[in-house]
Amino acid sequence: MGKRQLKLGLVPTGVGGPGQHNRWLDPEIPGDASVDIDWYIDVARQAEAALFDLVFIVDSQFITPHSPPHYLNRLEPLTLLSALAVSTSRIGLVGTLTTSYNAPFNLARRLASLDLISRGRAGWNVVTSGDAGTAGNYSRDKHYDYDTRYGRALESVSVVRGLWRSYEDDAFPRDRASGRFLDPAKLHRLDHRGEHFSVVGPLNIQRSPQGEPVIFQAGDSEQGRDLGAAIADGIFTHAPSIEQGRAFYADVKGRAERLGRDPDRIVVMPGVSITVGDSDADAIEIEQAERRSDHSFEQALTEFGRSFGWHDFTQYDPDAPFPAHTLEFAKSSFFTNARKLTDLATSQNLTLRQTVETTRKHHPGPFVGSAETVASRIVEWFESRALDGLNIHMNHPAQFRRFTGEVVPLLQERGVFRSGYTHETLRGHLGLPVPSNRRVECAA
Incomplete structure (x- = not known):
């Protein structure tokens, strides 16, 4: 593996996610930003110009009148990301999809399609659905309990990965002279029968340039940490302090290592809000003013x-x-x-x-200050193994511009962040290898 480098993700939540009910009042944010594909394309291109690794689309499928504005009216992740795939060229495209209310075959096919459309830039954030009310939208009287949710998730990911390996990489000769389109010996059924799913396969779509989509997971419970350690290439989390960040980082990577996995091949990326000011005091004042006005x-x-x-x-x-x-x-x-x-x-x-x-966090967050202060703090967290990267919530557009225009160049000067893309795929950006087709190897 090469030199360890910081990873950056963008989390665009349009007119305002949790804790930001009034953010849509910012005149720079279109009132329909959460359903405006042109807005998403613009912010994704801004992130790509700043050499971000990925853009991450969060999702849930249950609302009340009290839900945040972005949750009340937003685009479905894979439909949205497919549009971004043809509007960008290098940035990774990660979407949330639940294993509780999706069948593995459908998940595998939709994500593999995005991976091909984007030429190897797709990622899947595996969730089990925390909003219990979602059950009522899927013909269930109540939500799955914790153990069932995580059991389904573990088996679902296994099935999806098996389906992604249905075809060997050279299964399609597409030889016009012989009229031979497929080599049937290189197509493999899954024939899975488990506790939660029965899936015959094979999947009717080939692998992408990165082999298969990158799998992310977000969950802080014991079951969530175990699931992430078992299946994830990347972990989305929350770290209020550097001490908590280090503790989570060591814990989840230790769990992965005990399962026989290489901990350096799991990227930990806490979600953060960043406020940049002309000075530390100015940044604190900006952050406090935004928090008061947003919620x-x-x-x-x-x-x-x-x-x-x-x-x-x-x-x-x-x-x-x-x-x-x-x-x-x-x-x-x-x-x-x-x-x-x-x-x-x-x-x-x-x-x-x-x-x-x-929950309203009236004290300054860890990444609030002048550009120099914010950059130094990010480097400190990175070098002390509190994180491998950051998922940056796009709050007010002016602040995102300050981050990309003022902080990113400082991170580049310090050698912790790239000065240009060196790979074409999301796996390449994150320093992750292309998964081998183990089912094929075992059959050989």
Whole structure:
């Protein structure tokens, strides 16, 4: 492997994701940005011009009137990424798709199609769906429990990868002289029968220049960490501090190593918001002003229930002790996050208002400051193995321009980030090898 280099991803959330209900009021953001393909193309091209590794499209399939604006009205990830594939040439294209409410064959075919359309730039963020209400949109009375969700995910990824290896790389001679289009000996059925899925195969699409899409995973529970260590090429996470970043990094890579995997072939990329100012004090002032304008307490209170299965917290007195019994509503939702919030509230005797306020983060984030400060902090986290890269949330457009125009050049000067693309595929950008077709090798 070559010299370790920082990876950068862009997370565009249009008119505003969690904690940003009012971001769409920024005059630089079109009111319909989350469904405007021209807006996505523009920001993807900005990221590509800055030599980013990937653009990452988040997704969920259940909403309430209290959901963030971007969640209320947004494009489906693979449809969107297919449009970006023909509008960009080098940047990776990663989308969220759930294993709880998609069949493996359908997942394999759609992702392989994106991988061919983009000539080897596709990635799949594997999720199990945290919004329990999603079940009602797929003919189920209730969401799968945690163990079932993660069991399905592990088996689904195995099936999808098996299907991606249906064809050997030279299975299509396409010889006009002999009239021979396919070498049938190089097409392989899957014949999978497992606990959750039965899939015959083969898949009706060839492999791409990167072999198969890059697999990402995001989950902080024990099951989530185990799943990521077992199946992921990349991990999307959250790291509020360098100490927490180092701890997660060491933990998930240690789990992977114990499973016989090379930990250096797993890229850890926490999602972050970055604020750049003329000075550190200026950046803090910008960040605080944006947080105040983007999200009120009342909006935060209604959104707070998402981790708790969208339980309605507006029914409680915000200045009374946090209602700890509400954790029971999170059992089939984002339970790990709900438990952290509940434990925090009960251990510190917080009111509901104080607990909600902790999610609004009034203290400056770790990447807030002058361009020099932000670049130095990123290098510190990178060199201390708190991360391999960053997934940068595109909040206000002016801030993204400052990052690409002021911080990226400093990262390049310090030798931790590329000064030009050297690969054509997402795997190439991330320093990951092309997966061998082990089913073919075993059959040989």
